[in-house]
Amino acid sequence: MTDETDETDKTIGTGRNGGKGSTGSSDEAWFDDLYSEANQERSPAEVDARILQAAASRSRRRWPMLATAAVLVVAAGIVFNVPDSMLTPPSQSELATTATPTRDSADAMAEQRVQDSEPASTGSAAGETRAPAIERAISGKSASDDQELRDAEAYASQFQQNLRMSAPTPAPEPATANTVEDAAGAPPRDREAIDRARASTQIADSAPASASFEQPKLEATQPAGGNAVADSAAADTPDAAESAAVTEVFAPRLEKAAELEAQLEVDSSASETAQPPAPSEDSAIDEIIVTAQKRSLASFSGRGCPTVELYIDSDATLSLELRQCSNGRWTLDPERKYCKRYLNVSPSELLIEGNNLRWAGGEDIRCERGRFNQPEASAAE
Amino acid sequence: MASLNNEPDDDSLMVAYGNGDEEAFAQLYERHKDATWRYARRQLNEAAAADCQQAIWLKLIEQRTGYEPQGRFRSFLFSLAHNAIMDEHRRVAKQQARIGDTEPEAWVDESAAQPDLDRLSRYRRLQMAIKRLPSAQRDAVMLKAESGLSLGQIAEVTGSNVEAIKSRLRYALGKLRAEVDGKQSRRSGAAEQAND
Numbered sequence: 298m299t300d301e302t303d304e305t306d307k308t309i310g311t312g313r314n315g316g317k318g319s320t321g322s323s324d325e326a327w328f329d330d331l332y333s334e335a336n337q338e339r340s341p342a343e344v345d346a347r348i349l350q351a352a353a354s355r356s357r358r359r360w361p362m363l364a365t366a367a368v369l370v371v372a373a374g375i376v377f378n379v380p381d382s383m384l385t386p387p388s389q390s391e392l393a394t395t396a397t398p399t400r401d402s403a404d405a406m407a408e409q410r411v412q413d414s415e416p417a418s419t420g421s422a423a424g425e426t427r428a429p430a431i432e433r434a435i436s437g438k439s440a441s442d443d444q445e446l447r448d449a450e451a452y453a454s455q456f457q458q459n460l461r462m463s464a465p466t467p468a469p470e471p472a473t474a475n476t477v478e479d480a481a482g483a484p485p486r487d488r489e490a491i492d493r494a495r496a497s498t499q500i501a502d503s504a505p506a507s508a509s510f511e512q513p514k515l516e517a518t519q520p521a522g523g524n525a526v527a528d529s530a531a532a533d534t535p536d537a538a539e540s541a542a543v544t545e546v547f548a549p550r551l552e553k554a555a556e557l558e559a560q561l562e563v564d565s566s567a568s569e570t571a572q573p574p575a576p577s578e579d580s581a582i583d584e585i586i587v588t589a590q591k592r593s594l595a596s597f598s599g600r601g602c603p604t605v606e607l608y609i610d611s612d613a614t615l616s617l618e619l620r621q622c623s624n625g626r627w628t629l630d631p632e633r634k635y636c637k638r639y640l641n642v643s644p645s646e647l648l649i650e651g652n653n654l655r656w657a658g659g660e661d662i663r664c665e666r667g668r669f670n671q672p673e674a675s676a677a678e
Numbered sequence: 679m680a681s682l683n684n685e686p687d688d689d690s691l692m693v694a695y696g697n698g699d700e701e702a703f704a705q706l707y708e709r710h711k712d713a714t715w716r717y718a719r720r721q722l723n724e725a726a727a728a729d730c731q732q733a734i735w736l737k738l739i740e741q742r743t744g745y746e747p748q749g750r751f752r753s754f755l756f757s758l759a760h761n762a763i764m765d766e767h768r769r770v771a772k773q774q775a776r777i778g779d780t781e782p783e784a785w786v787d788e789s790a791a792q793p794d795l796d797r798l799s800r801y802r803r804l805q806m807a808i809k810r811l812p813s814a815q816r817d818a819v820m821l822k823a824e825s826g827l828s829l830g831q832i833a834e835v836t837g838s839n840v841e842a843i844k845s846r847l848r849y850a851l852g853k854l855r856a857e858v859d860g861k862q863s864r865r866s867g868a869a870e871q872a873n874d
Contacts, residue, residue, distance in 0.1 A: 324851040331804055331858070332823050340715035344728050345707070348735045352695070352703040355739050 688751035696742040703742075707735065710752075713824040714759050720808050720820050726766050733762040756825040757835045760817065767813065800858055807857040815850035818843050 686694070686702075688709070694702035711731070718730040737758045745754070808816055814836075821832045833840045 322848070322851070324848070324855050327855050327859075328804075328819075328823075328851050331800060338712070338716050338719065340711040340731060341728060344715075344731050345711060348707065348711075348732060348739075349704060351736055352707070352739050353700045355742075 687749075689747035689749060692742065692745050692751055693747050696745055703739070706751075710755055711735075714755065717756070717759055717820045717824040718763055720805065721763055721813070721816055722766060726770070730759070730762045730766055733765075734759045737762070750831075752825055752827060753831050753835060756821060756827060760821070760835050763817070803858045804854060807854045810857075811850050811853065814838075815846045815853075818846040819850045819854070822847060 686705070688706060691702040691706045695706065714734050715727065715731050718727040718734070721727075722730055734755070738755065808819060811819065817836060818832060821827060821835060825832070825835075827835065829840045829843050832838075833843045836843070
């Protein structure tokens with residue numbers, strides 16, 4: 298490739314950004330004059346808005362992940378290993394609501410757990426347990442490159458593993474695509490169950506009742522076994538009441554940490570794996586990325602279908618680009634090319650089945666006479 | 679890497695956007711969106727041009743982190759634009775072959791078939807004449823008009839060579855002038871046999 302400035306003398310005529318060319322002819326001068334008279338046509342505002350929204354969305358995508366990772370570290374520190382300065386002690390009111398003997402005993406127990414769980418949870422010395430990317434995230438430094446994101450994801454994965462190991466009893470695995478069949482107990486072998494499990498983890502903000510990541514609880518009566526934390530809990534707990542008090546204080550934080558971690562996992566996996574999202578009522582979701590399932594594209598020629606992106610706005614409407622995978626490309630319905638491309642629908646109304654987008658009610662989104670037959674008149678056009 | 683008027687250059691903006699600066703992208707888009715739009719619009723109908731415009735810039739967004747600033751942003755951008763338009767041409771051609779569509783090709787406006795050109799402005803006639811050019815000539819003309827690239831860069835973008843681009847431009851411009859103003863240049867007769 299040549300530099301943009303090295304051949305300007307070869308430019309024909311007087312282009313919008315170019316000078317008089319050495320090969321200029323009367324035809325070229327005529328064209329330049331005429332074209333420059335009226336080349337005021339502007340990119341449509343609707344297209345501009347879409348593109349700018351997409352650009353902003355892509356830029357923002359990293360920050361929730363890093364912010365989540367930062368919060369995750371704090372939560373992890375509370376549970377496992379954190380300098381005193383970072384540990385937020387249980388409030389007096391929290392302790393007062395429990396049947397705990399004293400706050401000191403709870404703190405002492407937490408400290409004991411921290412000491413006992415250090416090797417299992419971090420494998421490194423105290424103070425060196427946070428991933429570099431997360432350190433940067435906390436300190437407010439920019440962490441925009443992919444390597445840092447991978448670091449954060451790796452750390453989250455490590456944390457998740459530690460969290461599972463620390464549970465007194467085997468906790469259900471988060472039902473991700475890779476782990477659903479490895480989960481404790483009878484694995485869901487049927488396809489439908491796997492899909493449901495995947496969907497439940499795809500939607501990070503699912504209601505707690507339906508969330509697949511069931512947080513392990515610290516129970517005083519649980520048998521010690523399998524890991525340092527559990528062992529220490531069993532050995533150091535003098536009575537059930539004290540243990541229950543600690544559980545009550547720390548369990549919410551554990552749950553929050555797991556919830557954030559699950560969300561982080563969704564952020565990182567959604568752009569890499571082919572998982573259809575399930576409908577969700579939650580309006581806090583910023584974005585869902587659905588990558589076409591390669592196996593379903595095997596019959597298509599061409600270069601395969603690119604990513605389909607569904608943007609959920611803050612007002613819980615979904616900007617949906619309706620396309621079908623045809624001849625290796627996502628296209629509008631070939632029968633009616635002139636439909637508007639974006640709809641606003643509630644996320645709960647949307648189902649994705651393979652390469653097709655459907656309403657939850659079962660009715661296909663079809664383009665007819667230049668319009669989508671969506672319910673009501675919710676088109677964003 | 680800033681220009682004389684202290685405006686950051688395209689490369690700087692692209693790098694900044696790669697680092698998460700949304701405003702940098704907004705500036706880049708504002709600078710070049712109309713050029714890419716016109717480049718696509720002169721070769722496609724409005725709906726297809728809108729698709730292409732979106733495809734061009736989304737592709738750029740996807741490649742924001744891998745962009746290497748070498749002072750060739752416009753070449754990079756119009757390479758994306760050229761590829762997007764070629765993809766659209768191929769897609770429409772396949773679609774027509776598959777469904778036996780008898781409609782005009784998607785990138786040809788219905789208005790282009792209207793015979794009463796006298797009522798249209800010269801520029802409008804120029805637009806329509808551009809649409810009737812062979813695709814390779816039309817692409818070269820629009821790249822020349824909108825991108826500000828040199829002939830060498832246009833050749834790079836289109837995967838051609840400088841001499842071929844020169845030839846296409848000569849034939850295309852002669853033909854355009856003949857159609858719009860009825861003035862037959864010396865070369866316009868040869869333009870009928872213009873290469874693609």
